[in-house]
Amino acid sequence: MVDADPRRNIPRTDHLLNLPEVVAAGERLSQATIRSIISETQTAARTGEITVAEVAPTVIRHLSSRSASSLTPVLNATGIIVHTNLGRAPLSESARRAVADATGYVDVEMDLETGRRSKRGAGAKQALLRACPEAEDALVVNNGAAALLLVVTALRGGRGASAVADDATDDDRTNSDNSVAADEIIVSRGELIEIGAGFRLPDLMMTTGARLREVGTTNRTHLDDYAQAIGTETASLLKVHTSNFRVEGFTASVEVAQLRGLADEHDLPLIADLGSGLFEPDPSLPDEPDIASALAAGADVVIVSGDKLLGGPQAGLILGRSDAVQRIAKHPLARAMRTDKLTLAAIEATIANTENPVQDALHIDVDQLRERSERVAGLVSGTVVAHDGRVGGGGAPGVPLPGWAVELPEELARPLRLGDPAVVARVHQGRCLIDLRCVPEADDDRIGEAVNRARGNHA
Structure with missing residues (x-):
């Protein structure tokens, strides 16, 4: 009896590897990548997702379209400027060129004049200090969470005391010189925030072995709450911007200037x-708080992210008094959290040059945005509607950025995301909204073409 199961005819791996197009792909893709694509395609045929006849063409198509990375460039048509799911801040052209230049050998830790080792990230540091004269010193680490972790760790144990184990008893919390180990961080209860993906700042800080001393209530904290909490084990006072939420109504908080005294x-x-x-x-x-004001108000150290309103790459920036920043920089953890040459190059270029896509989108001309929206709407038979953009990324929560969007049927959102170029729009109340705030004007026609393609494919 003849077995008519077509899956027995799925092309063998060696046959697919010998196809001219697959051999040519081997000049830019590793054999592991090529074999993985072949295996995935064969599996799709076995499960009935594609026919046996489609196996070879599918392998060739996937290999020909495979880029160096699995990350897909997208046009951000959501109206959210610092979109965490889309990589937060888009780099300026200057920053992109700086990153490209830094991909080879660069003098990241060498003084070319003397031929000797130099300080890492000196250019980025000087750019930060020029942009923020209120800071005496600066340090760049790999992200904002790392910066907070490093700062609270390095600045523990003030008053000459060193850090102690988290599980030490009260009797054990002393050093050999009988001074009390300061490992307690005082922070307002209303500032113990959770950000995306369930990440909680209290959990992060407690991994250092520090203890959090919560003061005040969720909605009201007073200076006296901090004063009453200070004791022999207090290591630092911490003020946290709540970032992605606002507490309104019967509220009170203590500002940096008040805490300084x-x-x-x-x-x-x-x-x-x-x-x-x-x-x-x-x-x-x-x-929205800013670095200059916080330092002028008396903060010893200020921590910010590089990839939010600054408009740079992912990084944690630490600015402040030279004695505090130097103490942080010399802590052993600073080595584990240091950033790479590409990030240092992008940070310096972002700060030193005027072009900045994040700031451009934040301060976009609303009338010009409407004109662009009307033009695209004409290309795609859409309707222009009022639409508020957002900062995103935990910045300016609840603050609308008035603007406009092109309204389309909701069912176009998915084919737009899967198209070329990939266009990520906002889906809201049964509508697909194309907000051009974060889309370079030069890409408006590409948006129109993508929409018409998606509509044709969806028909």
Whole structure:
């Protein structure tokens, strides 16, 4: 009896490997990658997702379209500027060129004049200090969470005491010189935040062996709450910008300037974790804290992210008093958290040059945005509607950025995401909304073509 199961006719791996197109792909893709694509395609045929006849063409198509990375470039048409799921801040052209230049050998830790080893990241540091004269020193690490972890660790054990094990008893919390080990961080209960993917700042800080001393209530914290909590085990005072939420109504909080006097009185470091990364106040975001103001108000150390409103790559920036920053830089953990040459190059270029896609999108001309939206709507038979953009990435929560969007049927959202170029729109209340705030104007026609292609494929 003849077995008519077509799956027995699935092309063998050696046959597929010898196809001219597959051999040619081997000049740019590893054999492991090629074999993986072949195996996945054969499996798709066995499960009935594709026919046996489609195996070879599918392998060739996947190999020909395979880029160096699995990451797919997208056009961000959501209206959210710092979109975490889309990689947060897009780099400026200057930063991209700087990264490209840094991919080879560069003088990241060498003084070319003397031929001797130099300080790592000196260019990025100088760019930060020029942009923020209020800072005496600066340090770049690999992200904002790392910066906070490093700072609270390095600034523990003030008053000459060293850090102690988290499981030590009260009787054990002393050093050999009988001084008390300072390992307690005082922070307002309303500032113990959780951000995306269930990441909680309290959990992060407690991994250092520090203990959190929560003061005040969720909605109201006063200076006296901090004062009453300070004791012999206090290591630092911490002020955290709540970033991705706002507490409104019957509220009270203590500002950095108020905490400075208390920190001076007890000889404690004052740490401000601002998150979003503004160098100075921005009138369009009146409640968003900035580095210059926090340092002027008396923070010893300020922590921000590089890939939010700053508009750079993922990084944690630490700015502040030279004695505090140097103490942080010399801590053993600083080595584990240091950033690479590509990030240092991108940070320096972002700060030193005026072009900045994040700031451009934040301060876009609304009338011009409407004109662009109307033009694209004409290309795709859509309707222009009022639409508020957002900062995103934990910046300026609840603050609308008035603008416009092209309204389309909801069912176009998926084929747009899967198209070429991939267009990520906002799906809201049964509509697909194309917001051009974060789309370079030069890509407007590509958006129109992508929509018409998606509509044709969906028909």
